[in-house]
Amino acid sequence: MLKSFVVDSTCNNMRIDRWIRNTIQKLPQSLIEKNLRLGKIKVNKKKVKSSYKVKSKDIIRLFDFNFEEKKLQKKIRFIPTNEIIKSNENLIIDNNKDFIVINKSAGISVQGGTKSKKNLIDIFSKSEIFKDSKPYSVHRLDKDTSGVFIIAKNRETAQLLTSLFRLRKVYKTYLAICNGELEKDYGEWSDDLIRYDNGKKIVEKAKTFFKVIDKNYNSSLVEMKPITGRKHQLRKQLFNIGHSIYGDQKYKSQTSNKGINKNLMLHSYQLKFIFKEKKYTYKALLPDYFKKLLKTKRLNNLDLK
Numbered sequence: 001m002l003k004s005f006v007v008d009s010t011c012n013n014m015r016i017d018r019w020i021r022n023t024i025q026k027l028p029q030s031l032i033e034k035n036l037r038l039g040k041i042k043v044n045k046k047k048v049k050s051s052y053k054v055k056s057k058d059i060i061r062l063f064d065f066n067f068e069e070k071k072l073q074k075k076i077r078f079i080p081t082n083e084i085i086k087s088n089e090n091l092i093i094d095n096n097k098d099f100i101v102i103n104k105s106a107g108i109s110v111q112g113g114t115k116s117k118k119n120l121i122d123i124f125s126k127s128e129i130f131k132d133s134k135p136y137s138v139h140r141l142d143k144d145t146s147g148v149f150i151i152a153k154n155r156e157t158a159q160l161l162t163s164l165f166r167l168r169k170v171y172k173t174y175l176a177i178c179n180g181e182l183e184k185d186y187g188e189w190s191d192d193l194i195r196y197d198n199g200k201k202i203v204e205k206a207k208t209f210f211k212v213i214d215k216n217y218n219s220s221l222v223e224m225k226p227i228t229g230r231k232h233q234l235r236k237q238l239f240n241i242g243h244s245i246y247g248d249q250k251y252k253s254q255t256s257n258k259g260i261n262k263n264l265m266l267h268s269y270q271l272k273f274i275f276k277e278k279k280y281t282y283k284a285l286l287p288d289y290f291k292k293l294l295k296t297k298r299l300n301n302l303d304l305k
Contacts, residue, residue: 007058010155017050030198040064078112078122088123093282098157103284104149106263110137139165147268147284164273171272174224174234177265177293178243182220186211189237193230206230208237219297263289
């Protein structure tokens with residue numbers, strides 16, 4: 001069975017593995033790699049690697065392409081109610097022709113998956129704000145992390161913003177309330193962080209600048225500016241120095257969260273970047289539970305809202 005596709009201009013310069021996930025079906029990277037290697041996916045009648053970047057009008061042919069995997073789970077589609085749509089629209093900080101910026105609530109995923117149902121992309125796809133377009137995520141924010149988050153309104157903007165994040169041209173500031181008193185008031189964390197992909201061990205360099213805003217004998221309020229963007233980077237780095245974030249159920253010491261609100265005390269406070277020759281700076285107000293814990297722990301937020 002042969003299927004043919006012609007790449008349109010909106011996908012120009014996109015990696016073929018990403019093109020397959022966006023255009024055909026969200027498939028595991030291992031399955032895409034396997035079919036590329038077997039020559040079941042060809043571009044202009046030639047075998048290519050997953051790093052190949054498609055060009056406008058490229059002809060992509062699928063030869064007996066295997067869309068299945070033994071235990072491949074389907075993405076769960078979330079159908080939001082009008083109340084949920086409205087409540088998330090109320091979180092919008094900025095709404096322009098290219099993107100929206102929201103103060104994301106904790107406990108909601110950016111995109112749906114096999115384990116996550118409620119998510120921002122499905123919610124805003126039903127919003128009047130995107131009635132003539134569709135929402136695109138351009139960066140990551142953990143489900144339990146609150147704060148500044150950008151959603152693009154079109155593919156061109158999504159590609160540009162994604163590139164800015166990848167090239168580290170978006171300057172991010174996070175705030176966290178963590179267990180214990182940090183010894184240094186400012187500095188840099190440089191770590192080799194470990195993660196696993198399909199059982200394969202991967203070591204990644206991670207770098208973050210930090211500054212302690214306030215601290216006492218049992219808690220610290222820390223400002224962090226990550227340079228790299230590794231998965232769970234800030235949570236792992238604080239855990240590695242013995243000061244896990246309050247509410248973190250994955251990276252924690254046995255006593256760090258005793259009697260503490262279950263919310264993860266990590267907040268994306270500010271994003272700064274230049275887009276189409278214009279400077280943008282966005283700040284997200286602190287959640288009430290975050291401010292409450294600051295008060296409980298007698299930490300001075302120095303006029304942070």
